[in-house]
Amino acid sequence: MYSTDLRTDREKKSADQQILDDAKLWDAFQKRIDGGEVIEAKDDMPEKYRATLLRQISQHAHSEIVGQLPEGNWVTRAPTLKRKLILLAKIQDEAGHGLYLYSAAETLGRSRDDMVADLLSGKAKYSTIFNYPAPSWADIGTIGWLVDGAAVTNQIPLCRCSYGPYARAMVRVCKEESFHQRQGYEIVTVLAQGTPEHKQLAQDSINRYWWPSLMMFGPSDSASTHSAQNMKWKIKRHSNDVLRQRFIDTTVPQAEFLGLTIPDPDLKWNEERGSYDHGEIDWYEFWAVIKDGGICGKDRIRARRAAAKDGVWVRAAAEAYAKKQAAKQQAA
Numbered sequence: 001m002y003s004t005d006l007r008t009d010r011e012k013k014s015a016d017q018q019i020l021d022d023a024k025l026w027d028a029f030q031k032r033i034d035g036g037e038v039i040e041a042k043d044d045m046p047e048k049y050r051a052t053l054l055r056q057i058s059q060h061a062h063s064e065i066v067g068q069l070p071e072g073n074w075v076t077r078a079p080t081l082k083r084k085l086i087l088l089a090k091i092q093d094e095a096g097h098g099l100y101l102y103s104a105a106e107t108l109g110r111s112r113d114d115m116v117a118d119l120l121s122g123k124a125k126y127s128t129i130f131n132y133p134a135p136s137w138a139d140i141g142t143i144g145w146l147v148d149g150a151a152v153t154n155q156i157p158l159c160r161c162s163y164g165p166y167a168r169a170m171v172r173v174c175k176e177e178s179f180h181q182r183q184g185y186e187i188v189t190v191l192a193q194g195t196p197e198h199k200q201l202a203q204d205s206i207n208r209y210w211w212p213s214l215m216m217f218g219p220s221d222s223a224s225t226h227s228a229q230n231m232k233w234k235i236k237r238h239s240n241d242v243l244r245q246r247f248i249d250t251t252v253p254q255a256e257f258l259g260l261t262i263p264d265p266d267l268k269w270n271e272e273r274g275s276y277d278h279g280e281i282d283w284y285e286f287w288a289v290i291k292d293g294g295i296c297g298k299d300r301i302r303a304r305r306a307a308a309k310d311g312v313w314v315r316a317a318a319e320a321y322a323k324k325q326a327a328k329q330q331a332a
């Protein structure tokens, strides 16, 4: 008899209808996913699917862009001209990955300017790995070998992600990341086969980067908030722990081949599982780097803000040029 619901019967009916319509949409959508269909930008999709994709793809794009910074610091100090050229090409690839990913994210209805604004304000996340310093040349090898290696392990399944624009962007990204992984391993190989001092540089770098690389796969499955739903929607094809284990199993023999040690005293081959057992990841450190930016977080954001400010005239010039070209074409 008494109610605080002030809606008219007609309004109530339309709200109930909306819930029914949403349920029908969700049901039909899940059937499409279960049937292996690819979802395209103009298709109907639940708002949560759109939002979680936008979140993941924009974080991924930011990671590619911020990821250029530790390597960028080494361009002027690369030991030879050949190394400098390879490093420059790799960094350019990462910029390209950022651009494909921002474009894929834009198909979900948010502008690149808005996404970048979130990065610059510190609101948006990017991979924790790029908040660690790269103080030696060996780190450039290790970033290629371990960081790109972890990235490509995580990203190959994304080529089969249910959202078409993201999946298609990932195909080229993965080809390039595989090349990055190999060039990194080659740098580490040269160091490992050099003088004892060279080998020590490589070992110190693995000691720095091993655990942060494992953290790139995200929290353990029991602490992952998005995994269950995103696997149901086939955005993710495997859980964080499954991919992390795949990376460990591939990488440990590569380190052994070079006579380098993985800094994990609990690492040992488990015959029964056909896989390596490993030590506990320091999740306190992981969440602290996400929350406070770790050692380099403030520098990374400062560098991106400076780039945005210094690049204003470049963007204005590019826009003016594009307008001039369009006007010329129209006149012709």
Ligand code: FAQ
Pocket: 055, 056, 059, 060, 061, 063, 064, 067, 068, 094, 125, 126, 127, 128, 129, 143, 147, 148, 151, 154, 155, 215, 216, 217, 218, 219, 223, 224, 225, 226, 227, 230, 236, 240, 290
């Ligand atoms: N860092 O529920 P989950 C690269 C956050 S590209 C920071 O498990 P999800 C190329 C997560 O966002 C590297 N935050 O989340 C390169 C969520 O927070 P939210 C980047 C992290 O999405 C190489 C919360 O924790 N790759 O390296 C991290 O299901 C060399 C709960 O986590 C990608 O982005 C982290 N490590 O799984 C460039 C790949 N982990 O948003 C230059 C695509 C988790 O609720 C040089 N992304 N969080 O506030 C993915 O596959 C997924 O998003 C995961 C996380 C696996 C990263």
